[in-house]
Every structure is written in structure tokens, then in C-alpha cells.
Amino acid sequence: MNFLQRLRGESHSAATAKNRLQFVLVHDRADLAPGKLEALKNDLIEVLSRHIEIDPRMVQISLTRDRNQQRLVADIPLASARARRRPLN
Amino acid sequence: MPAKVVTITSGKGGVGKTTATANIGVALAAEGARVVCLDADIGLRNLDVVMGLENRIVYDLVDVVEGRCKLRQAMIKDKRLPELHLIPAAQTRDKTALSPKDMVRLADELRPEFDWILVDSPAGIERGFRNAIAPADIVLIVTNPEVSAVRDADRIIGLVEAEEKGPPKLVLNRIKPEMVRRGDMLATADVLEVLAIELIGVVPEDDSILVASNHGAPAALDGKSRAGRAFRDIARRLNGEIVPFEDAESGDGLFGRLARLVRSGGQA
Numbered sequence: 010m011n012f013l014q015r016l017r018g019e020s021h022s023a024a025t026a027k028n029r030l031q032f033v034l035v036h037d038r039a040d041l042a043p044g045k046l047e048a049l050k051n052d053l054i055e056v057l058s059r060h061i062e063i064d065p066r067m068v069q070i071s072l073t074r075d076r077n078q079q080r081l082v083a084d085i086p087l088a089s090a091r092a093r094r095r096p097l098n
Numbered sequence: 099m100p101a102k103v104v105t106i107t108s109g110k111g112g113v114g115k116t117t118a119t120a121n122i123g124v125a126l127a128a129e130g131a132r133v134v135c136l137d138a139d140i141g142l143r144n145l146d147v148v149m150g151l152e153n154r155i156v157y158d159l160v161d162v163v164e165g166r167c168k169l170r171q172a173m174i175k176d177k178r179l180p181e182l183h184l185i186p187a188a189q190t191r192d193k194t195a196l197s198p199k200d201m202v203r204l205a206d207e208l209r210p211e212f213d214w215i216l217v218d219s220p221a222g223i224e225r226g227f228r229n230a231i232a233p234a235d236i237v238l239i240v241t242n243p244e245v246s247a248v249r250d251a252d253r254i255i256g257l258v259e260a261e262e263k264g265p266p267k268l269v270l271n272r273i274k275p276e277m278v279r280r281g282d283m284l285a286t287a288d289v290l291e292v293l294a295i296e297l298i299g300v301v302p303e304d305d306s307i308l309v310a311s312n313h314g315a316p317a318a319l320d321g322k323s324r325a326g327r328a329f330r331d332i333a334r335r336l337n338g339e340i341v342p343f344e345d346a347e348s349g350d351g352l353f354g355r356l357a358r359l360v361r362s363g364g365q366a
Contacts, residue, residue, distance in 0.1 A: 021281035026245050027288050033245075034252050034292065 035072045039079050046070060053083065062088040101132075101212035103205050104336065105234035106269075107258075109250030111221030113242045114271040117307060119218040120148040121318040121326065122238075125333035127182035128318070131213040134173065136204075137187035138230040139220035140195055146186045150314020151176060160188035163200045169207055178319065183212075193225040198232030205233030214336075223257055231258060236336070237266035238298060243273055243284040252293055267298040269332060274303045278347040285347055299332035300343060301325050 036043055050070045057063050069084040106119045116139075123135040137145035140160065146152040157172040162185070169185075176182035188195060201217075208215050219230030231237060237258050241251040251268070258264045270286055277283035286300050304325035310317040317326035318333075331341045 023278070023281050023284050023288065026284050027292065030245050030248055030284075030292055033249055037249065037253065038256070 107219035121329035
């Protein structure tokens with residue numbers, strides 16, 4: 010919001026409405042409530058941790074939608090990445 | 099040509115389904131089409147009062163289905179437009195008094211005698227909604243530029259498509275150009291982007307709608323009503339006419355009028 014808009018008492022809540030709508034619809038359409046996504050994330054971290062070393066705090070999981078395709082996107086940085094960069098000898 | 103069945107639905111209540119049904123019916127009949135409006139909101143009858151035909155009801159939809167009267171006997175002829183008819187809902191029954199099959203049979207009986215059968219759906223996603231969309235050839239979804247109404251519209255679009263009645267078309271009702279301009283109301287483009295369906299009408303918020311319902315004379319009968327004009331445009335689009343969308347959001351305030359005047363070279 011710029012100075013002029015603030016001066017005119019504009020609040021631009023429509024943009025907020027649109028963002029909230031897009032968030033809620035992506036969850037509605039996948040029939041996956043935001044709280045369930047969090048539970049899924051925790052399960053995922055648990056399973057992955059059995060096989061590889063990850064940093065649970067850095068894991069990001071979200072639902073996205075492009076045109077007709079719903080997507081579950083997970084970003085899971087490996088904790089061992091730094092270790093690998095160590096010189097071999 | 100047998101009638102097309104157009105079901106007007108929304109998910110959320112209070113967004114203007116009944117108003118839209120009455121006005122589109124009036125607009126189609128005013129162009130000379132044979133129209134019957136069917137109130138499928140059993141137990142919450144309202145299309146009769148919006149159309150101003152409430153004191154002429156003898157029989158209703160459930161009476162027809164249960165064989166207490168002939169279809170013709172339940173049909174009320176609108177005296178203002180000779181080709182406009184209403185079959186009212188039952189007021190003292192509930193949605194279980196009808197089945198989707200009943201609605202299909204009823205519509206099939208009406209088809210040869212009309213050009214358009216408009217079905218006013220109840221709110222919700224249960225039996226009443228399923229009854230209303232069962233005979234539909236075209237489904238219109240009414241929504242308002244408001245988060246909860248658009249969310250429900252999205253849910254209904256999914257259900258309509260699952261019933262293979264889609265893709266439905268969108269009526270965006272109660273737009274306030276002033277609020278859209280200052281960024282405090284979802285614009286038509288926003289709603290279309292989110293819902294990804296075809297638009298068939300944008301109706302501005304208009305006091306004349308309440309006045310019309312006070313009188314029981316739909317705004318589409320009133321040449322001066324802006325909302326009435328928007329509903330007449332929807333009727334023309336249903337008829338296959340290409341009607342450009344009025345740029346409601348650039349508005350009718352002084353600046354909007356000036357801007358239009360400038361753009362049209364003084365022909366506003």
C-alpha cells in the first residue's frame with residue numbers, strides 16, 4: 010500500500026480475500042485440511058529420518074495448483090549435504 | 099424445439115438464486131420465449147413472492163408429483179408476460195417429498211410446451227440440490243464477490259461436474275463497482291481466475307432489486323434498473339447472442355462516467 014492510498018483511507022482487502030480464497034480452495038479441492046497436512050509432514054519427517062539425515066525444521070510441504078493439476082510439493086533439505094562437501098582425505 | 103432446462107444454484111444461501119431465476123425468466127419471456135419457472139426449494143417457497151404471484155397459488159410441485167392435480171393446474175400464468183409461468187414449491191413439505199427422478203419426469207413433460215424451464219435450486223448440497231440439477235441441460239452458479247460465497251461456488255462446481263452436468267456458467271451477483279475500484283472487493287477477474295469457469299453475467303448491487311421484491315415485480319421488467327439490465331443481458335447470452343460485458347468495475351461514479359465519456363468520444 011502506498012502513501013497516497015493510505016491517505017485516501019484505502020485498505021485493499023480484496024487482495025487478502027483472494028489469497029485466503031486460493032489457500033482454502035487448494036485444501037478443499039484436495040480434501041486435505043491444513044492441520045492434516047501438518048500431520049502428514051510430521052509422518053514424512055519420521056519416515057525419511059529412518060533412511061536419511063534431514064533437518065526437520067527446514068522441511069516445507071504445501072499444496073499447489075496449476076490449471077487442472079493439484080500438487081503436493083515437499084522441499085526437504087538434506088542435513089548431510091554440508092558433510093559431503095568435506096575434503097575426502 | 100423442446101425446452102432447455104436451466105438450473106440456478108449456488109451452494110451458499112442468500113446470494114440471489116431466486117432473484118436471478120425470476121429476473122432471467124422475466125427477461126426471456128419479454129423476448130417472446132415460452133418460459134416456466136420451477137421453484138425446487140421445497141419447504142422454503144419464495145420464487146412466488148419475488149415474482150409477485152403468491153396470491154394465485156392453488157396447487158404446487160409436490161401436488162403434481164403425488165398426482166393430486168394435473169401439471170397445467172399447478173402452473174400460474176403471469177399476467178404481465180403471457181408467456182411466463184410459475185410452478186410453485188410446496189411450503190409445508192420437505193425436500194424428501196421429491197426425488198431426482200420426479201424432477202426429470204416433470205421436466206420431460208414440460209419440455210415440448212416451452213422454450214425454457216428455469217429451476218430455482220435450494221441452497222446446500224443435499225437432496226434438494228440434487229433434485230434441482232437432475233433435469234438440467236445448463237447449470238448457472240450464482241455467487242457474490244465474497245470469500246465464503248466463492249468457496250461454496252467452487253464446491254458446487256465440483257459437484258455439478260461430478261454429475262456430468264458441467265461445465266456450469268457463473269453469475270457474479272452484487273458487485274459494488276466503487277468497492278472494487280478501491281481494492282476492497284474481489285473483482286470479476288479475480289473470481290474468474292479462482293473458479294476457472296465461463297462467465298455469463300455480472301450483476302451490480304442495486305437498490306432496485308429490493309424495491310422490485312417489495313412490489314413483486316422483478317427488476318428485469320424495469321427498463322431503468324441496472325441490475326435488471328444485467329439480467330436481460332444474461333437472458334440474451336443464454337439465447338446465444340454475443341453481448342459484451344459492461345465494465346461495471348470502472349463504474350458509475352463521476353470519474354467512471356467521465357472516463358467512459360472520454361473513451362467513447364462523448365457518446366456516453
